Amino acid sequence: MLETTSLLPNGLSVEAARAEAARTYELDRAHVFHSWSAQAEISPMTIVASEGCHVWDGDGNRLLDFSSMLVNTNIGHQHPKVVAAIAEQAAKLCTVAPQHANDARSEAARLIAERTPGELNKVFFTNGGADAVEHAVRMARLHTGRYKVLARYRSYHGGTETAINLTGDPRRWPNDHGNAGVVHFSGPFLYRSQFHATTEAEESERALAHLENLIRMEGPSTIAAIILESIPGTAGIMVPPAGYLAGVRALCDEYGIV
Numbered sequence: 202m203l204e205t206t207s208l209l210p211n212g213l214s215v216e217a218a219r220a221e222a223a224r225t226y227e228l229d230r231a232h233v234f235h236s237w238s239a240q241a242e243i244s245p246m247t248i249v250a251s252e253g254c255h256v257w258d259g260d261g262n263r264l265l266d267f268s269s270m271l272v273n274t275n276i277g278h279q280h281p282k283v284v285a286a287i288a289e290q291a292a293k294l295c296t297v298a299p300q301h302a303n304d305a306r307s308e309a310a311r312l313i314a315e316r317t318p319g320e321l322n323k324v325f326f327t328n329g330g331a332d333a334v335e336h337a338v339r340m341a342r343l344h345t346g347r348y349k350v351l352a353r354y355r356s357y358h359g360g361t362e363t364a365i366n367l368t369g370d371p372r373r374w375p376n377d378h379g380n381a382g383v384v385h386f387s388g389p390f391l392y393r394s395q396f397h398a399t400t401e402a403e404e405s406e407r408a409l410a411h412l413e414n415l416i417r418m419e420g421p422s423t424i425a426a427i428i429l430e431s432i433p434g435t436a437g438i439m440v441p442p443a444g445y446l447a448g449v450r451a452l453c454d455e456y457g458i459v
């Protein structure tokens with residue numbers, strides 16, 4: 202906590218913010234169901250304003266947001282250019298059905314395609330991460346005619362049926378009946394090495410050997426896809442050793458896996 206201010210960046214006085222926050226909290230506890238939580242055990246912090254790298258809580262305290270909200274506000278809260286772009290688009294066109302072309306979507310697709318490698322030139326826009334994972338897996342299964350998907354332990358892929366079954370943390374267990382076609386493997390993480398490695402190079406080499414062994418034992422002709430967070434986030438920030446991701450790519454190419 203840094204300090205208590207008298208006026209919030211959105212112009213609210215601390216007293217007004219407190220009153221608003223009390224009402225917000227009461228309604229939240231009465232009606233809002235929060236994800237991944239035992240509902241009776243939680244006491245959500247109310248956020249009444251944000252700016253740059255700070256958020257203000259319901260008591261008017263200015264807090265440094267070390268987690269960038271959900272590790273996603275990388276350019277800071279309420280960036281004026283983002284706020285202006287949202288307002289401009291809302292004034293112009295609030296919604297468009299998937300079958301129509303639209304300037305904002307066309308331009309976003311172009312910007313993404315410019316940055317994706319090689320022949321990755323088409324963008325399929327979804328509503329969020331889990332949705333994207335579900336579609337990617339279905340596409341991989343249709344394309345390969347295979348069913349299994351390999352995913353690593355200590356990963357998070359989303360809260361929908363396939364995505365939660367791909368997830369490699371305990372949030373999967375209540376929904377895992379062993380019939381989702383998912384097989385999990387261990388990724389490299391020298392700090393808690395599963396492979397008794399002492400160097401990054403050894404960890405990478407052994408993690409790749411473990412993955413290749415799993416592919417062979419499961420049967421390459423049954424495996425549609427491997428899904429991998431390049432750097433896992435919510436399951437722990439585990440940066441892969443040099444060469445690991447390229448090694449996984451090479452295994453996919455060798456065994457016809459997407």
Ligand SMILES: Cc1ncc(COP(=O)(O)O)c(C=O)c1O
Nearest residue numbers: 329330331332357358359430434
């Ligand atoms: C790597 C990864 N995949 C998928 C998801 C799921 O995204 P969403 O919550 O938008 O469905 C997340 C969310 O944290 C994620 O970190």
